Amino acid sequence: TTPAPWKVIDRRKLYMADVESAVLYTLRREATRYDFLEKEQLSAMKQYVAVLVKYFPGRLPIMNYLRNLDFWLRPKTNVSKSEWEEALRNKNELPNAWLPENPTWVGCQGSKRGFPCGLWTLFHLLTVQEALLSPQPHTPPEVLPTMRGYVHYFFGCRQCADHFEAMAAESMNKVRNKDGSILWLWSRHNRVNARLAGTASEDPKFPKIQWPPKDLCWSCQITINGRLMWDERAILRFFKSHFSRGNIYLDFLK
Numbered sequence: 001t002t003p004a005p006w007k008v009i010d011r012r013k014l015y016m017a018d019v020e021s022a023v024l025y026t027l028r029r030e031a032t033r034y035d036f037l038e039k040e041q042l043s044a045m046k047q048y049v050a051v052l053v054k055y056f057p058g059r060l061p062i063m064n065y066l067r068n069l070d071f072w073l074r075p076k077t078n079v080s081k082s083e084w085e086e087a088l089r090n091k092n093e094l095p096n097a098w099l100p101e102n103p104t105w106v107g108c109q110g111s112k113r114g115f116p117c118g119l120w121t122l123f124h125l126l127t128v129q130e131a132l133l134s135p136q137p138h139t140p141p142e143v144l145p146t147m148r149g150y151v152h153y154f155f156g157c158r159q160c161a162d163h164f165e166a167m168a169a170e171s172m173n174k175v176r177n178k179d180g181s182i183l184w185l186w187s188r189h190n191r192v193n194a195r196l197a198g199t200a201s202e203d204p205k206f207p208k209i210q211w212p213p214k215d216l217c218w219s220c221q222i223t224i225n226g227r228l229m230w231d232e233r234a235i236l237r238f239f240k241s242h243f244s245r246g247n248i249y250l251d252f253l254k
């Protein structure tokens with residue numbers, strides 16, 4: 001196949017194509033890794049779809065599709081692969097409800113990127129949307145545990161899933177609120193970036209850096225006694241603007 005033409009992108013923007021593509025990839029490709037969805041796998045998938053319905057800031061037909069899927073999935077105690085595939089097809093028949101067949105990677109284009117990049121972006125977006133839409137301190141964060149379950153049971157890169165589960169087991173239970181979820185995922189993603197920098201996983205056009213770089217957020221890094229440190233309040237401000245609805249662009253979507 002001929003490679004897709006290179007798209008000119010702006011790193012300050014978030015592209016709906018990437019997060020929507022991550023959603024369709026999870027539902028169409030990764031959810032079918034089991035012949036049967038039941039028990040823990042099924043509850044992880046139910047929780048994931050429910051979280052998308054609550055917090056994914058998607059286009060209306062995509063949200064309608066997800067709501068229909070959630071409604072169908074909720075009462076199930078087991079779902080075979082063919083029932084799942086049929087359900088995904090049926091939801092397209094409802095008025096103004098659809099999900100694209102194939103992914104379009106924009107901010108996540110590149111030789112070794114696509115879905116894993118989209119999955120990180122999707123979950124950063126969801127942790128921020130959760131903090132913006134449900135900032136009450138007394139309700140426990142739900143996006144991070146959902147991501148943990150999703151990655152553990154469904155993420156096709158099994159080695160990645162094991163690494164992520166190890167980080168989750170070590171410290172995810174210390175996360176107390178929604179802002180804490182944003183910061184936990186940001187810092188763990190940077191830990192992964194540091195581990196992978198210079199390895200074969202790196203696309204030379206997209207070096208693994210400690211993120212966000214200064215040109216995206218000049219106030220996020222501060223120098224104290226000659227040491228570079230992160231300012232977590234600035235990180236939160238930056239995340240809540242970078243991963244806000246207003247920063248999501250529909251470019252390259254059909």
Ligand code: FAD
Nearest residue numbers: 112113116117119120159160163164186189190201206211
């Ligand atoms: P990605 O790391 O995928 O990041 C995507 C985009 O997010 C970047 O382009 C940038 O815009 C932004 N970003 C970068 N850092 C941050 C941050 N700290 N906070 C917020 N946004 C950020 N690969 C392995 O080889 N081994 C592993 O163990 C491994 N574990 C993984 C675990 C998970 C949960 C996931 C989702 C992926 C994992 N991967 C692993 C894949 C790897 O992390 C990258 O996703 C992949 O190499 C593609 O890299 P990328 O250049 O697109 O940037």
